[in-house]
Amino acid sequence: xxCALCGSGNQAEFTAEMVVHFAGLKNVDIPGVWVFPKLLxxxxxxLSKFSVPEKKLGLLASGxxxxxxLTRSERVARPEPAIDPIM
Numbered sequence: 001x002x003c004a005l006c007g008s009g010n011q012a013e014f015t016a017e018m019v020v021h022f023a024g025l026k027n028v029d030i031p032g033v034w035v036f037p038k039l040l041x042x043x044x045x046x047l048s049k050f051s052v053p054e055k056k057l058g059l060l061a062s063g064x065x066x067x068x069x070l071t072r073s074e075r076v077a078r079p080e081p082a083i084d085p086i087m
Contacts, residue, residue: 003042010043016050020060033059 002009016039019032037050052060 003045003047005047006042006045008042008044011040012043014039014041020052020056022063027063030063 001011003011015036017034017036019034021027021032022030033056035052035056037052040049041047
């Protein structure tokens with residue numbers, strides 16, 4: 001398969017993690033949706049492609065947060081911030 005932008009066949013697949021945020025100030029308090037896609041990147045021009053899994057796509061389409069409608073094991077736990085004691 002060749003790149004849709006430059007026509008190069010010099011492409012590679014990578015794994016990624018990203019958070020997709022809802023746009024606009026009205027959504028500033030809504031957590032983003034975590035996705036872990038495989039990226040296809042053209043190593044000549046940088047054009048990148050990825051697909052969002054169907055379940056995560058449903059969350060984005062409905063405008064819900066990443067924890068609603070997911071099983072406990074699918075929720076991303078956020079660690080407590082470390083507090084350094086003052087000495």
